[in-house]
Every structure is written in structure tokens, then in C-alpha cells.
Amino acid sequence: MTAELTVPALEDLRRRRSVKWRRFPADVLPLFVAEMDYLLAPPVAAVLAEAVTRGDVGYSTPGPELGRAFAGFAGRQWGWEPDPSQVTQVTDVGVGVVELLRRLVRPGDPVVISPPVYQPFFDWVPEAGGRVVEVPLAGTKLDLAALEVAFAAHPAAYVLCNPQNPVGRVHTADELAELVRLARLYRVPIISDEIHGALVLPGATFTPLLTVPGAAEVAVAVVSASKAFNLAGLKCAAIVSASPRMAGVVDSLVVEVTERTGHLGVLAAVAAFTEGDAWLGALVSTLAARRDQLASLLAARLPGVRWVPPEATYLAWLDASALGRDAEPCDRFLAEGRVALEPGPRYGAVGSGFVRLNFATSPEILSEAVNRMSGVTAAAR
Ligand SMILES: Cc1ncc(COP(=O)(O)O)c(C=O)c1O
Structure with a gap:
């Protein structure tokens, strides 16, 4: 199995009742908690x-x-x-x-x-x-x-x-x-x-x-x-x-x-x-593609954000301190960009100025999320 895993349409994702889809209103793109948007492995x-x-x-x-x-x-x-x-x-x-x-x-x-x-x-x-x-x-x-x-x-x-x-x-x-x-x-x-x-x-x-x-x-x-x-x-x-x-x-x-x-x-x-090895292989290829996509998106639209691309997981640890120290970037991305991310300080005081972004989603949702986030950066300049 080498094809990328697909993601259901956003309106179908929003019918899920787990925390990812319940915590925030429908105009927010949820890229916070570590849940993936793919369907289950068939077995x-x-x-x-x-x-x-x-x-x-x-x-x-x-x-x-x-x-x-x-x-x-x-x-x-x-x-x-x-x-x-x-x-x-x-x-x-x-x-x-x-x-x-x-x-x-x-x-x-x-x-x-x-x-x-x-x-x-x-x-x-x-x-x-x-x-x-x-x-x-x-x-x-x-x-x-x-x-x-x-x-x-x-x-x-x-x-x-x-x-x-x-x-x-x-x-x-x-x-x-x-x-x-x-x-x-x-x-x-x-x-x-x-x-x-x-x-x-x-x-x-x-x-x-x-x-x-x-x-x-x-x-x-x-x-x-x-x-x-x-x-x-x-x-x-x-x-x-x-x-x-x-x-x-x-x-x-x-x-x-x-x-x-x-x-x-x-x-x-x-x-x-x-029985999950083949599906897992497709998942890992899919996540690698999303990681690469995120690298391109950040370089093009959020050049002030610094990161070390992860070697594992579908979580990106983004240093967004360039947004300024008046507010945690997570709060601004949510309030102004309508993108929900995990706040860096939750991972320890060393996380201030960081956000954690879950990229286990579709190329479209990832692109839209970074677009929204880039509006926040521009507004801060
Ligand atoms: C490092 C780590 N440990 C544990 C968990 C949660 O595992 P569980 O739901 O089995 O307690 C997570 C969830 O994202 C995690 O990232």
C-alpha cells in the first residue's frame, strides 16, 4: 500500500464526537489534540x-x-x-x-x-x-x-x-x-x-x-x-x-x-x-508527505516561525515567538485565525512562545490552517 490515506470531508469530520471535534465552534480548524483525521485501518x-x-x-x-x-x-x-x-x-x-x-x-x-x-x-x-x-x-x-x-x-x-x-x-x-x-x-x-x-x-x-x-x-x-x-x-x-x-x-x-x-x-x-502493517506503512508515507507540505507552507507563508521538522509523530513544534510576547501565539492563532493548536507552555515553561500543530489531516485542511495562521502574523507586524 503506497497511496496516501485520504481524509473524510470536513462536514463528515465535524460529525465525529471526540474532543477534537467537540471542543471548539464550527468555524475553528482543530489541529490541537493528537487525534488523526484518517479512517481506521480496515482490519x-x-x-x-x-x-x-x-x-x-x-x-x-x-x-x-x-x-x-x-x-x-x-x-x-x-x-x-x-x-x-x-x-x-x-x-x-x-x-x-x-x-x-x-x-x-x-x-x-x-x-x-x-x-x-x-x-x-x-x-x-x-x-x-x-x-x-x-x-x-x-x-x-x-x-x-x-x-x-x-x-x-x-x-x-x-x-x-x-x-x-x-x-x-x-x-x-x-x-x-x-x-x-x-x-x-x-x-x-x-x-x-x-x-x-x-x-x-x-x-x-x-x-x-x-x-x-x-x-x-x-x-x-x-x-x-x-x-x-x-x-x-x-x-x-x-x-x-x-x-x-x-x-x-x-x-x-x-x-x-x-x-x-x-x-x-x-x-x-x-x-x-x-494485520495493520500495510496500513501503517501508508500512514507513515502520508505523514511524511504532510510534514514536507508543512515545511513548504511555513517557508512560504510563515517565514518568522522556526521549527525542527519532527523525525516522528504527526506533531510539529513551532517557535512562533516572533509574533511578540504580549500574548501566547496559541491564543492569537485561535482568536484571530480560528485555528486551534496546543499552547507551548503546557509542555513546560520552556514552551512559552511555541505551539504544537497536528498535521495528521488532509493537504487542504493543512494548507487552509497555515493560511489562516499567516494572517495572524501579518496583522502583528
Ligand atoms: C507521549 C504520550 N503518551 C501518552 C499519550 C496518551 O496515551 P493514552 O491515551 O494511552 O493515555 C499521548 C497522547 O497523545 C502521548 O503523546
Whole structure:
């Protein structure tokens, strides 16, 4: 499958009832939350339709299918062969990270994160009783020297975003090897959020953290089909461990954590991981084309905006500080341009002046959005 994925007409998109299409009035183009505008992968749509037709929408029960399906997918995509029995279903990535942190953190313990990073990281840590310690990225890369200083103070955990939302960086194997060396040296457990791992665009190579030598002793990964296959509402993710030590942490989760997973989410994830490769290939080509289109659009219409094109994800981290510091650019793009983006400060104080734009849409919607945004820039001059 090489043809680009198509997007339904805007009036059909507006009939969707998820947050992307509900939060703002109809004159706003929503490019904020990480939902895609494409239709589902056919094997995923088929398994869901079949389940609904049969009334097969009860509780999920942990079984071997999800682990086997993910292990097969990881092997084909990244040459990683996790043990299927070490794949534990959980409600979603957020629940997985919070519940793991609850096992690792005592009240008030420091937990390190590297902003700009997915905004709920700032909430997940206190939800589990911890205290956020920020070690910002150096540009778009992990600041390994600063992480060593933070790790030397023995935080309860480090939460890694691999690849990194919102900057779209795919941390390299060498960088992750150094991270693992530091984590082992200072005995800091790592929770690696790998939800964007399947969305690595041409030109970059994803390294699952648990493939780094020595990582298994200190790290777990939290994975999901929900970002690459657009299944966030179905509530299914998985924790992967690869050593008895970290399996012990996962096994200490109360059983309800796994039982709260969505049944439809498990069915959809198994179909996606088993039969979704061709559709995923078409998606990645489509996103690469949108990334290139966005580069041309920004150069032509918003030359004051600076960015590093993402190596992964469908999220662009745009430095729009040239608009001036009187207001966050996100507010101006919404009020004056009627384009909804994510505000940069949500990803940490270092995000002030930035916006995050979701380009998993049609060429027409993307072009129209940048057109509207360029009107805001012109008005500010
Ligand atoms: C890095 C990252 N982690 C987690 C999530 C949310 O995952 P879930 O809905 O499974 O909690 C997202 C959603 O965009 C994300 O970007």
C-alpha cells in the first residue's frame, strides 16, 4: 500500500464526537489534540464492526493474544522480540505510567522528566505522590550531562518520552545507551513511554529502550496501538518488562489495573498489531508527505516561525515567538485565525512562545490552517 490515506470531508469530520471535534465552534480548524483525521485501518474497523454486531462488548479479560500480537509487531517493525508473557494490558498509557509510579515512588519523592514533554507527565507524577524534577532537553535532545546530575540525587524514577512528544525527536541508540548507563549507575528506574514508536518517519530509526543492552534491569516500556492506529477512545495499552526485577514491579500492580482495559481496545490492538502493517506503512508515507507540505507552507507563508521538522509523530513544534510576547501565539492563532493548536507552555515553561500543530489531516485542511495562521502574523507586524 503506497497511496496516501485520504481524509473524510470536513462536514463528515465535524460529525465525529471526540474532543477534537467537540471542543471548539464550527468555524475553528482543530489541529490541537493528537487525534488523526484518517479512517481506521480496515482490519481494525472489521474486528470492531464484527464485535459490535455480535454484541461482544463486555469486560476484557487478560489473555495471551495482546502479548503475542505486540511481540510479532515489535519483531517486524524494530527487530525487537519481547517475551509475550511479559506484556501486561492496562487501561491506557497514562494509567500504566501512574500505576507504575505508585509502586516506585514514596510521597514527595522526586521523579525526573525532560520538558518540553507531553503535558500529562506533569500531572502523572503528583497523581502518584511524586514531585516533578525538570531536566529540560538541550534543544531537542536529552541533556545527558544534566540528567547525570539529577540522577546522582537518586530520584525515584525517570519518565522518558521515546520518541519525544512534542518535539518529535527520536532518541538515538547511543543516547539511550548513555541514559541506561546512568540509570544503572545511580539505580534510577526508567519508565519509557513509547506510544509514538510506530510513527517514526523516513530518515529516523526507532530504538525501543528495552533493546538497549542493560536496559531490562532498570526499565519498563509502556506501549499502545492507540496513537499510530487512532484508537485513543478504546482504552488499551500495555506495559512491557524484560527482567525478573522489573517484572516484579509490574506483577505488584493490583489486578484491577489490567481488568480496567477496554475490551474493544484489546480487540482493536490485536488486529492492528497483527494485520495493520500495510496500513501503517501508508500512514507513515502520508505523514511524511504532510510534514514536507508543512515545511513548504511555513517557508512560504510563515517565514518568522522556526521549527525542527519532527523525525516522528504527526506533531510539529513551532517557535512562533516572533509574533511578540504580549500574548501566547496559541491564543492569537485561535482568536484571530480560528485555528486551534496546543499552547507551548503546557509542555513546560520552556514552551512559552511555541505551539504544537497536528498535521495528521488532509493537504487542504493543512494548507487552509497555515493560511489562516499567516494572517495572524501579518496583522502583528
Ligand atoms: C507521549 C504520550 N503518551 C501518552 C499519550 C496518551 O496515551 P493514552 O491515551 O494511552 O493515555 C499521548 C497522547 O497523545 C502521548 O503523546
